[in-house]
Amino acid sequence: MRIGILGTGALAAALATGWTRAGHDISIGGRSPERAEAAAKASGARSRPLREVAVGVDAVLLAVHWRGVADILRAAGAPTGSLAGKPLIDPTNAVEHGIGVPQPESGRAMAHHVAELAPGAHVVKAFHLFPSTRWTTPASSPVTVAMCGDDPRALDVVGSLARDVGGVPGVIGGLDRARQLEEVAGFVIALAFAGLDAQSAIPATGTPAPAQP
Numbered sequence: 001m002r003i004g005i006l007g008t009g010a011l012a013a014a015l016a017t018g019w020t021r022a023g024h025d026i027s028i029g030g031r032s033p034e035r036a037e038a039a040a041k042a043s044g045a046r047s048r049p050l051r052e053v054a055v056g057v058d059a060v061l062l063a064v065h066w067r068g069v070a071d072i073l074r075a076a077g078a079p080t081g082s083l084a085g086k087p088l089i090d091p092t093n094a095v096e097h098g099i100g101v102p103q104p105e106s107g108r109a110m111a112h113h114v115a116e117l118a119p120g121a122h123v124v125k126a127f128h129l130f131p132s133t134r135w136t137t138p139a140s141s142p143v144t145v146a147m148c149g150d151d152p153r154a155l156d157v158v159g160s161l162a163r164d165v166g167g168v169p170g171v172i173g174g175l176d177r178a179r180q181l182e183e184v185a186g187f188v189i190a191l192a193f194a195g196l197d198a199q200s201a202i203p204a205t206g207t208p209a210p211a212q213p
C-alpha cells in the first residue's frame with residue numbers, strides 16, 4: 001500500500017519503520033520539512049511536502065499532537081476533500097498527561113473532530129493504546145489493536161496494517177465508540193503515571209490474541 005503519514009514524531013517514525021519493513025511505500029510530511037526528512041531517513045520512508053502527503057495514497061495516518069490536528073489537516077488539504085474516500089487513522093490521545101483526563105471540552109471524541117475536519121474521510125480510531133516502540137520491537141506475543149470506525153473497507157485496510165506490525169485487529173464497533181476507546185487511553189495513562197500496570201487493573205478475559213501465521 002501507499003501510506004501517507006502526517007506528523008514527524010515518535011509514532012510517525014515507528015509506524016513508518018514497521019510498515020516499510022512490511023513492504024509498504026511510506027511518505028512522511030510535517031510542518032517542518034527538516035524533521036520530515038529526518039523521520040523519513042530514520043524509517044526507510046521518503047518525505048513529501050504536507051500538501052502532497054495525501055495525494056495518491058491508500059491510507060493516511062494522523063500522527064500529531066492533538067492540538068496540531070486542525071492545522072495539519074488544513075495544510076494537507078483535508079477541508080477541501082484531499083482525504084475524501086480514504087481511510088484516515090486517528091491514533092491521537094487528547095488526554096492530560098499525568099492524570100489521563102480527556103481534553104476535548106465538548107465531551108465528544110477527538111475522532112469526531114477529526115472526521116469534521118476531513119470531510120469524506122473514513123476515520124478509524126486505532127494505534128492509540130500502545131507506546132510507539134511496540135511497532136518496531138518484536139514482541140513474544142501479538143497484541144490486540146482495538147479500533148473502531150464506520151467504513152468496513154477502511155477497517156479492513158487498518159486491520160491489515162495492524163497485522164503488518166504484529167497486531168491483531170479488534171474492531172469494537174462504529175465511530176460512535178471512539179470516545180470509549182479514548183477514555184481507555186486516559187485510564188491507561190492515569191495508571192501508568194501512578195506507577196501501576198493497567199493490565200493488572202482489568203480482569204483477564206477471553207483468549208490471548210492468536211499468533212500470526
Ligand SMILES: NC(=O)c1ccc[n+]([C@@H]2O[C@H](COP(=O)([O-])OP(=O)(O)OC[C@H]3O[C@@H](n4cnc5c(N)ncnc54)[C@H](OP(=O)(O)O)[C@@H]3O)[C@@H](O)[C@H]2O)c1
Nearest residue numbers: 007008009010011063064065066068071092093128131132
Ligand atoms: N508516541 C507514542 O507512543 C504514542 C502512542 C499512541 C498514540 N500517540 C499519539 O500520536 C500522536 C503523535 O505522538 P508522538 O509521540 O509521535 O508525538 P511527538 O513525537 O511529540 O511528535 C508530535 C508531532 O506533532 C506535531 N505537531 C505538534 N503540534 C503541531 C501543530 N500545532 N501543527 C502541526 N503539527 C504539530 C509535531 O510537529 P513538530 O515536530 O513540528 O513540533 C510532531 O510532528 C499524538 O496525538 C499522541 O497522543 C503516541
